[in-house]
Amino acid sequence: MLPHRDRARPASGAEKGLAGVDDHTTVLIVGAGPSGLVLGNLLRGAGVETLVVERAQREQVLTRARAGFLGPHSARVLAEHGLGAGMLHRGRTHGVCAFRGGDGEFEVDYSRRGRGEAHTVYPQQDLVSDLIEEYLDRGGDLRFGVTVTDVDARTATIGYRDATGTGRARGRFLAGCDGSNGVTRHALPESVTRHRQDHGVAWLAVLAEAPQSMAAVTYALHDDGFAGHMARSPDVTRYYLQVPPDDDPEAWTDDRIWAALDVRMRTAEFGPLRRGRITERRIVHLRSEVVDPIQHDRLFLVGDAASAISPSAAKGANLAIMEAELLARALVAALHHDDHTALAAYSSTCLPRIWRAQEFSRWMIDLLHGPTDGSADFQRGLRHARLDSLRDSDAHQHFFAEHYVGI
Numbered sequence: 001m002l003p004h005r006d007r008a009r010p011a012s013g014a015e016k017g018l019a020g021v022d023d024h025t026t027v028l029i030v031g032a033g034p035s036g037l038v039l040g041n042l043l044r045g046a047g048v049e050t051l052v053v054e055r056a057q058r059e060q061v062l063t064r065a066r067a068g069f070l071g072p073h074s075a076r077v078l079a080e081h082g083l084g085a086g087m088l089h090r091g092r093t094h095g096v097c098a099f100r101g102g103d104g105e106f107e108v109d110y111s112r113r114g115r116g117e118a119h120t121v122y123p124q125q126d127l128v129s130d131l132i133e134e135y136l137d138r139g140g141d142l143r144f145g146v147t148v149t150d151v152d153a154r155t156a157t158i159g160y161r162d163a164t165g166t167g168r169a170r171g172r173f174l175a176g177c178d179g180s181n182g183v184t185r186h187a188l189p190e191s192v193t194r195h196r197q198d199h200g201v202a203w204l205a206v207l208a209e210a211p212q213s214m215a216a217v218t219y220a221l222h223d224d225g226f227a228g229h230m231a232r233s234p235d236v237t238r239y240y241l242q243v244p245p246d247d248d249p250e251a252w253t254d255d256r257i258w259a260a261l262d263v264r265m266r267t268a269e270f271g272p273l274r275r276g277r278i279t280e281r282r283i284v285h286l287r288s289e290v291v292d293p294i295q296h297d298r299l300f301l302v303g304d305a306a307s308a309i310s311p312s313a314a315k316g317a318n319l320a321i322m323e324a325e326l327l328a329r330a331l332v333a334a335l336h337h338d339d340h341t342a343l344a345a346y347s348s349t350c351l352p353r354i355w356r357a358q359e360f361s362r363w364m365i366d367l368l369h370g371p372t373d374g375s376a377d378f379q380r381g382l383r384h385a386r387l388d389s390l391r392d393s394d395a396h397q398h399f400f401a402e403h404y405v406g407i
Helices: 034-045 058-062 072-080 085-090 124-137 254-264 316-337 346-368 376-392 394-405
Strands: 023-030 050-053 092-094 096-101 104-109 119-121 141-143 147-152 157-162 165-176 193-209 217-220 227-233 236-243 277-292 299-301
Touching: 023 034, 034 050, 034 124, 034 316, 050 165, 058 124, 072 085, 072 119, 072 316, 085 124, 096 376, 104 394, 124 141, 147 165, 165 316, 193 346, 227 254, 236 254, 254 277, 277 346, 316 346, 346 376, 346 394, 376 394
Parallel strands: 023 050, 023 165, 050 141, 096 217, 165 299
Antiparallel strands: 092 119, 096 104, 147 157, 157 165, 193 236, 193 277, 217 227, 227 236
């Protein structure tokens, strides 16, 4: 556990603009998502000066609805470092998932398989809100509406633009937590390997103001395509529908969405869905990217900046928290004890875990989706065999449980 230092609420200028002066800090963090905010909080808890800059405005950051399934390691990191009060109070334990197909439905109680661990369901926007407040309470410097225009990994320096002008900021170290489309990844040299995989699958991600219709996360397999049901809160449910990669989300009216969900989730057989107003619909392309290495000079990538992963197994936020904790420990060792061993090994420590998460994500894609090429009958046969094995084999269920909750 990282050592904690005294905390103090920052002055009212904690979210001021950057223009007009060069800003100097110890660790400069680009991005105020879960990876950047967990990293910033852990470093502030250890007495390290930090500055977090975020392109979006605060209101946008607080309303970005993303995955809400925290693995046991993520929950432990948050709780051990004083970041889990909201999660512990309002989060819900989830340890069962169900699979529906033409042969009926079966459940896997993964909390009783593998290592006997479960997820904590806590909406990401609530977690981000908690992390922002805690970061400010710890004296962190957080600035929204800052567009990073260039990055120098050798000097840990960024150029930026905000509402008041342009300027530069520098740290002893620079953490890139700005996602797969952020600028920090592009600061890596051409010699860095960039692995990319388009899985050929797209989901229509739907957010409905409706209570959950099933007690568990439910994966439905149908010849029309995959459908998924994931509760986000007592009054909000996330649904997924497999759609063509070039589909238009606006072509999916509320009635069309509910009709497709009825068919694919076989509500005539298993009971109706609890409906409500649909507040979000967007296309999610199942793609994966891994950067190797994820560090260069004084720049270290965290979260989606290091490795974008498909949402098929809820690994993105959990990878981000794992990497943030490892990087925080390494930076504290380097700054407080002049020990750079862990910092030098950051990439080689993270990448095996990243690849294991990517492998299981791909395993889930193959399990849940129909064929995307011409070998339709053969692929359907393989998928049927996988489901049979998952339903009937204790060993297969133990494998699933260990990888479903772990990194």
